[in-house]
Amino acid sequence: MNIKLIDWSTFIGALILLFGVTIPLIFFPEAGKEVVNQANTFMTGNFGVMYMIMGLLIFAFLIYVAFSKNGQIKLGDEGEEPEFNTISWAAMLFAAGIGSSILYWSVIEWAYYYEGPPFGVEGSSIEAIQWSTAYGIFHWGPIAWAIYTLPALPIAYFYYVRKKPVLKVSEAVRPVLGKTVDGPIGTIIDVLFIFGLLGGAGTTLGLGTPMIAEGISSLTGMEVTLGMQAAIMLLCTTIFAFSAYSGLRRGIKVLSDINLWLAIFILGYVFFVGPTRFISETTFNSIGIILDNFFKMATWVEPFGNLSGFEETLFPESWTVFYWAWWLVYAPFVGLFVARISRGRTIRQMILGTMIYGTIGCILFFGIMGNFGLYMQLTGQFDAVGFLNEYGAPATIIEIINQLPLAKFIVLIFTILAIIFLATTFDSSSYILAAVVQKEVEGEPLRWNRLFWAFALSIMPLTLMFLGGLGALQTASIVGGFPLIFIMFLLAWSFMKASNTDIRASDDYEAPTIHIKRWKRKDKKKRRSALEVLEDRKDEDD
Template sequence: MRQRQIDWPTFIGAFLLLLAVTLPLILFPEEGKEIVGKANTFMTTNFGVLYLAMGLIVFAFLLYVAFSKNGHVKLGDEGQKPEFNSFSWAAMLFAAGIGSSILYWSVIEWVYYYQGPPFGLAGESTEAIQWATAYGIFHWGPIAWSIYTLPALPIAYFFYVRKRPVLKVSEAIRPVLGGLIDGPLGKIIDILFIFGLLGGAGTTLALGTPMIAQGVTYLTGWPVTLWLQAVIMLVCTAIFAVSSYSGLRRGIKLLSDINLWLALFILAFILVFGPTRFILETTFNSLGILLDNFFKMATWVEPFGDIGEFTQTGFPEAWTVFYWAWWLVYAPFVGLFVARISRGRTIREMIFGTMIYGTLGCVLFFGIMGNYGLHLQLTGQFDAMSHINEFGAPATIIAIISQLPFPGLMVGAFTILAIIFLATTFDSSSFILASVAQKEVENEPLRWNRLFWAFTLSIMPLALMFLGGLDTLQTASIVGGFPLIFIMFLLAWSFMRASNHDINASDNYESPTIYIKRGKKKKKKRSPLEVLKDQNPDPPDD
């Protein structure tokens, strides 16, 4: 009976697509890398404007929804309280949406902006410092979390309001595409989502595993080898497999809570024992730069590059467009997960909660960790720029953390946090992948299904890591995720169409009862028989 719950075409199709992309990269790594690299360059160069426009449109759309009547719709029944308290809810959505990548980039992203700043500025100049402290917060800020939040709207609406026990991207656009979703088109949409998530997960592994290995090397003296990284990856797999197997409440929630408390401890330690005044002032200044130049940063595409005296820097394509494409690949997964954990909240609470909690967390990481590294560079205590050019980013990250008081303790805590961050992202991923591969999900997907995707998430990247093709899989997933731009607009259209219909069609007896948070409950819909009795209060004469 349980086997009938599996959506086998989606399950098998996604796995075969992953094999179809992975095996050629294993057999022909150099040729595959070249082809995927050219495809990525073509996409980011020719469609960069489309990605940036998508980011701004999604951001504006969510603000509109939050303040409209649609934003007051409650995800659940009248009087139902949120399934998770705000702390655990924020911890789960942040851990799922960010993962260990935030530890990687928050510490050293400023180095790349300082050396190669935007807007044609001179590298390592005073102006470059200003932008280096602000651009990381921009890339991981409101637009990123808006892209994450949009898919959550229709998915949560159909799951909790219309009571459809299906957690699929295809199901969320049924009001627009109708019965086409039940055919090959719906399967293709879900398969592309799973493939994009698997490749995006490979990106997280590609960044997190070498960084964790450097931390282990600092603590133990063991050399960084592929085998050490493989053991680390398997340990992380075991952690998130157990967490995913335990379920949403006992596993993922607990791990996310631990993750957030440890992160807050490390951030507080750096703030207190590091250059406190410099960190606070620089972060505050960065927020001012961001607010003053938000639309400039969100729309800059170098239209005059290589024309006349202008020189093409490639900054928008290498950073902003790439980030928007990366967020887009992860968006359906994060949206599905946020939708699943948001029962009892209103649409407005889900939108602002995700955008504010997510952005605030990234501001803390970039503001505290990033500006601590920048302070070391400017004061001459540690030359992060030379170190990264000579030894690479993972070694530089651990070297920066080791400049703190009690270096052994802090590097150990940082390494453990990276492992937990990696695990929380992957257990959330396996949970959602298993949900998409099932026809219906009443409470949680089947355990064996969760475990299958937990190991699939690591086995394929593990094989590619030994062959040096992990970055290629990441790039391939981003290229393959290009159609998600159009799916995002379908998701927005679907949500508005369904929610407006249910809110306005109050006399339609077939519509579900909508509960809107306005200080008092909305008047319940009445059946056609009740309406008829009101129109004819006296019974007809015989």
């Protein structure tokens, strides 16, 4: 156990912040929930437009970077092949970025928009139906994956190009903040990231566990209880702890590959056994709606809703702003993970691959799973909306799956997929949390460190689940993630500043793929960037 590699200020700071939020929720649950909910209402109501602006700016920035000189930079040495093949790479980034939440929302999200559509549309109308098929894909589409991708740029650049053996968000903003990241400011940045991830993980557990419990109940006839949900959470914890302990290749990659093939099976089954024509046409129509209204959907903040004579729906705050805030909380983690698995690819490949593969995966889930549920509703075969209002989302999701032929078998596969999705998200999370609290990461984070964060990710949500405070922790993480808007700006600035400087100093400036030249210094025996070598030569001349 090499404890000298641990950055104890970040390690302990993250735990203090987590306990500082959760302990009051344990002892004063009602008052704690009220304070957190008021803070959330204040943030989304008054600063919602900032989240919307952030989403559009990040999307535009990444498109620019992908097709600029900066996008040609190779993450690694010249001639180096990608560490993972494209299928495994896409499976890992999708499983880490989405998790079991995609199974939850892809099946049921349309029902909420069907009853409470945007833009003042009447609920349950034809227009509401069309928006209900499109808005889920929009919320889980290119802007979401752009928010995820931005932190990967500077992190991957410093790790694979400048050879800095540190996987920290604070290290990625060093070109802008300089040596201040070595002090309290850097610790605060990393601690906020860890707290956001722990709360975001609680959101994923809070959605996934009841859904898995309902699947087991449907298969066995057992009643859903807190004890069953606790057992499910412990099972998932054991799986992802073992995976994280095994490492990136033997654990996380294997689980992600299994996850991918199970997802392909269940999507293919629902598509071909279900209403194939309806699913195809509705999904295609939804893509057209999004393309036609992309900027309208990305900028609608209901500005007149709080004025006299106008009905306020709170749709943007409840859905789009919440989603953008949720993606923002998870972004440093997913960015760190995408950076770690992207060795051997160019910046352009990493950006476009993450945004395209991620979006396609979400289109398939929402287009197939969601439109199957909508078809059941519109044909009268199953009143999903009525069932949702009476029994809640987890039970409705499983009941929609039960409408398929060979229902028991498909519910079993669906439940197993949900468990593995949950595990793949958390093993990736614990892996990255372990990396963030280390001063250096040569190869992989320490095993005991990975194992510690695997259990830390589930112990607090498990405790709060019994006490009914899990939702408050989720909301608190969204509120606490607000400063990440400004950190995202610093990350973009940092990447452009560092990469532009190195490109100008590189002989490969005009090459199709830019390899930043590196040299070895005899005195330190370490690889250095072109910029550092040129600075040394200038000092010698002086």
